[in-house]
Amino acid sequence: MESPRGDDAALGDETIAVRGCSIETPALRSVLEVFDAPRTGWTAPTTSVVAGGATATLSATGPDRFGRLKAAAEDLFDRVQTPEPLPEGAKPRLFGGFSFTADSSREPPWRDYPDARFTLPAVQVSITSNGTWLTTAATGPDAGQTATERLDRWRDRIAALPVFEPGTPPGIETKRHTPTLGDWRTGVESVVERIRDGALRKVVLAQSLSADLTRELRVVDALTRLGESYPGCYQFLFEPATGPSFLGATPERLVKVRGRTVDTVALAGSIGRGETKDEDDWLEAQLRDSEKNNHEHDLVVNAVRGQLGTMATDIETGDRTVRKLSNVQHLQTPIRGTLDEDRHVLDLVEQLHPTPAVGGLPPDAAMRTIRDIEAFDRGWYAAPVGWIDEHGDGTFLVAIRSAVTDGTTATMFAGAGIVADSDPDEEYDEIQLKFRPILDELT
Numbered sequence: 001m002e003s004p005r006g007d008d009a010a011l012g013d014e015t016i017a018v019r020g021c022s023i024e025t026p027a028l029r030s031v032l033e034v035f036d037a038p039r040t041g042w043t044a045p046t047t048s049v050v051a052g053g054a055t056a057t058l059s060a061t062g063p064d065r066f067g068r069l070k071a072a073a074e075d076l077f078d079r080v081q082t083p084e085p086l087p088e089g090a091k092p093r094l095f096g097g098f099s100f101t102a103d104s105s106r107e108p109p110w111r112d113y114p115d116a117r118f119t120l121p122a123v124q125v126s127i128t129s130n131g132t133w134l135t136t137a138a139t140g141p142d143a144g145q146t147a148t149e150r151l152d153r154w155r156d157r158i159a160a161l162p163v164f165e166p167g168t169p170p171g172i173e174t175k176r177h178t179p180t181l182g183d184w185r186t187g188v189e190s191v192v193e194r195i196r197d198g199a200l201r202k203v204v205l206a207q208s209l210s211a212d213l214t215r216e217l218r219v220v221d222a223l224t225r226l227g228e229s230y231p232g233c234y235q236f237l238f239e240p241a242t243g244p245s246f247l248g249a250t251p252e253r254l255v256k257v258r259g260r261t262v263d264t265v266a267l268a269g270s271i272g273r274g275e276t277k278d279e280d281d282w283l284e285a286q287l288r289d290s291e292k293n294n295h296e297h298d299l300v301v302n303a304v305r306g307q308l309g310t311m312a313t314d315i316e317t318g319d320r321t322v323r324k325l326s327n328v329q330h331l332q333t334p335i336r337g338t339l340d341e342d343r344h345v346l347d348l349v350e351q352l353h354p355t356p357a358v359g360g361l362p363p364d365a366a367m368r369t370i371r372d373i374e375a376f377d378r379g380w381y382a383a384p385v386g387w388i389d390e391h392g393d394g395t396f397l398v399a400i401r402s403a404v405t406d407g408t409t410a411t412m413f414a415g416a417g418i419v420a421d422s423d424p425d426e427e428y429d430e431i432q433l434k435f436r437p438i439l440d441e442l443t
């Protein structure tokens with residue numbers, strides 16, 4: 001049967017034909033399983049999407065990658081042609097992401113993850129509040145006919161897909177932590193010293209955990225289980241045409257732009273979950289009352305408000321609440337504003353990334369400190385991943401609670417905000433909890 005692999009090539013000024021239709025809602029994991037790379041998986045509260053193949057791939061490198069990607073995306077959507085306007089849910093989207101920083105040369109396991117890469121899928125299945133939609137795209141001399149044939153073939157194929165048979169986690173043979181506990185303590189102590197000297201206010205230091213797997217990991221399986229274990233999170237999968245898969249279940253949305261409404265959230269300050277309700281309530285109270293965690297959280301709220309304030313007015317900060325996930329609880333504050341003019345979601349992404357929930361304050365000094373101390377490339381970890389539509393609307397997540405995997409190895413990443421009162425061993429333990437979402441899918 002036909003693979004969704006499309007015309008993954010430079011587009012020039014070619015027309016892009018897009019077709020869409022409503023379909024019966026399938027099990028998205030069954031659809032994802034039969035797609036060839038590049039694949040995308042996306043589960044958010046109101047929309048779930050799986051996509052396969054690439055009718056166009058946009059990439060950009062360097063510090064102006066956000067602006068260059070935005071220009072390429074606008075140019076691409078200008079060339080999309082449909083016989084009649086598609087319903088909102090059937091409209092094509094570009095899916096992809098950015099690396100945490102643009103100034104480093106990518107190291108393994110991130111070699112196949114450039115500074116920015118987005119894909120216009122050849123086949124996209126979207127479950128939205130207004131129905132389930134199949135969308136296909138094609139280029140070339142008979143683009144319209146190719147897109148229509150692709151639509152017909154995939155509509156039939158999706159209707160006849162076998163039931164997805166879930167597997168079991170692959171198991172872990174060996175694990176390697178970077179840094180070691182000793183080097184972690186040294187790193188945190190040096191950050192705390194710099195904070196006490198007044199050179200810094202907060203830095204988020206991360207660790208990586210690499211695992212050799214006993215059996216091959218089935219990515220769709222892992223993504224499905226993440227959805228079951230972390231239903232309040234956003235599950236994502238980004239898989240290039242060749243190279244390892246990047247997947248995760250993040251609680252953190254960087255930004256959502258719809259028209260002139262912009263939503264973001266401050267998420268920082270963490271504590272574990274209790275074994276019993278009493279212990280859990282006690283831990284929640286500890287988090288709510290913790291001066292250290294509230295300070296860490298305040299820094300993020302104020303910085304995000306400031307960053308948003310350059311592009312939005314009427315900024316409203318919601319109540320500070322405790323967000324409970326299966327592995328940890330976080331302090332969380334929603335922030336909403338009205339854009340001062342029509343803006344592209346990538347303008348907001350550029351403005352907000354990295355928030356001090358993954359970078360630090362002041363931003364430049366924090367980024368230099370991260371570069372000095374961390375002995376690995378963050379790649380797309382803690383970076384913006386998401387989608388863009390023809391209006392420049394979109395949603396981007398902060399790609400934490402994530403791993404990159406080639407099937408036989410998996411490298412997980414997690415970080416913790418270091419402030420003046422941070423204790424290296426407590427921060428170390430917090431990070432081990434943050435590895436849990438992915439680790440539990442492997443063992």
Ligand SMILES: C=C(O[C@H]1C=CC=C(C(=O)O)[C@@H]1O)C(=O)O
Binds near residue numbers: 358416
């Ligand atoms: C950097 C991570 O978490 C951030 C998000 C929520 C809470 C955080 C904290 O309490 O340190 C971190 O800022 C991560 O999970 O890798």
